[in-house]
Amino acid sequence: MSTAVHAPETATETPLNSLGFAKPPSQTRVVVAMSGGVDSSVVAAKLAREGYDVIGVTLQLYDHGAALAKKGACCAGQDIHDARRVAERMGFPHYVLDYENKFRESVIDEFADAYLSGATPVPCIRCNERVKFRDLLETARELDADCMATGHYIQRKDGAARAELHMAADPNRDQSYFLFSTTQEQLDFLRFPLGHLESKAETRALAAEFGLSVADKPDSQDICFVPNGDYAAVIEKLRPGAADPGEIVDLAGNVLGQHRGVIHYTIGQRRGLGIGGLGDPLYVLRLEPETRRVIVGPKSELATKFVPVGEVNWLGDEAFEGEIHCDVRIRSTRPPRPAILRPLGGRKAEIELLDPEEGVSPGQACVFYASGDSRVLGGGWITVQRRKAA
Structure with missing residues (x-):
């Protein structure tokens, strides 16, 4: 009579869920930053459908009265209403936090002062850096969330050494230029569920599938607190005599x-x-x-070959020293170009563009990418221009 031989039992590992945690979605709390637009609404609805413990949070960032109102902008009256409707439909709690004072102090005031100093600021980056990924992220931790998810088109990937930031799969929607200042600690906590999608059409199709009222809502344009793109009018209101x-x-x-x-x-x-x-x-x-x-x-x-940068945020695996060959982007609308990055100590560096660029302006961002790759290595803020192209 033969006896069957059984392999020794081993502990079964819990598989990772779609957000990278070794536990069921129902035991994974995620705070979703909801602007009221289609992107963040789809993120919240998708995660709720997958069974996650979703909490939606919308920030009221600026006075949506006559002074700074902008039709179709994010984080104001109609958008707060739209975010609330999505939460009600998908059955998860939704909160609105009044961040107007923080937004004015951290973003709007600097925007006005930068223009007065002759710079060309990018307030959307400061908003991510100083409000959404700092204050809101801290609120998410206070709510005992495992992570915070946003509707940004960018990818977070698990690298050999740490979590890595990568450009979105759709180059036409990629928002990596606006997220270069994301720190490693923040990246460990953040999730970007839309970054792998090939087109915005996929996002809208998901919104329609979930029955969201924002499925056909137009994308917000320009800067949220600048009516009709008229920067000067806003600055004159904020700084009379400017x-x-x-x-x-x-x-x-x-x-x-x-x-x-x-x-x-x-x-x-x-x-x-x-x-x-x-x-x-x-x-x-x-x-x-x-x-x-x-x-x-x-x-x-206008041609510039050497670009000084400050406030560098470094996300690379190697030490920030020596000469680093990489690609850089100095405008959100321009593709990355080959360059040499030379750290100067502290959080300063000089970029040598292998092909000179035109229209480089203080106040803009310079974002670093791994050569020929989608990985974001960090970036910095362009300071006063020193040397022209030879």
């Missing part, structure tokens, strides 16, 4: 005309200078708020 007129001069200091306020101009601008008929086209090369002068010159003077 639009004092001054002189438009060439590189030799010759006065070519008058302008209506430095805040109306950006580096690289050609149209709207009001100095036509002077020969070759002229471009804004530099802004001097202290003298209220706009310096213009030929397009060739």
Whole structure:
């Protein structure tokens, strides 16, 4: 009579759920940052459908009265209502937090002051850095959440050494430029469930599948607190007298005309200078708020090869030292370009662009990527331009 031989029993490991935790979704609490748009609504609905313990949180970020109102913007009246409707439909709790004072102090005031100093700020990055991924993330921890999820189009991947930040699968929706300042500690806690989708159409299809009222809601455009893209109007409201007129001069200091306020101009601008008929086209090369002068010159003077950056956030596995060959992006609308990154100590560095770029402006972000790869290595803020292209 034969006897069957059984393999010794081994402990069965609990498989990871879709958010990377070794426990059932029902035992995984996730706070979803809900702006009221289709992206974050789909994230919340998808996770709720999968059985996660979802808590929706919407931040009221700015006065949605006449002063700064913008139709179709996020984090204001209608959007709060839309987020609440999604939560009611999918059956999870939803809270609205008043962050108006924090948003004004951390984002809007700096935006206005940066423009007054001649820089070109990117307030969406500061909002992620100082409000959503700092204050809201801390609130998520206080709610005993295992993680916080957002509707950003970017990917979080488990690397050999740590969690890594990668560009979205859809290059047309990629938001990595706006999330470079995400720290490693924050990245460990964050999740981005939409980053792997190939198109926005997939997101809207999911919204329709879940029966969400925001399925066809238009995407928000420009900066949420700037009506119709009129930056100058907002700055004049916040800083009366900011639009004092001054002189438009060439590189030799010759006065070519008058302008209506430095805040109306950006580096690289050609149209709207009001100095036509002077020969070759002229471009804004530099802004001097202290003298209220706009310096213009030929397009060739815009080319920049060396870009100084500060407040560097480093997400690479290797130490931030020596020469680092990578790709960099200096505008959200431009693809990454090959460059050499040279740390200068502390959180400062200089970028050498292998091919000079035009229109590099203080106040913009410079984001670092692994050469030829989707991984985000970090980034910094462009400071005063020092050296031109050779």
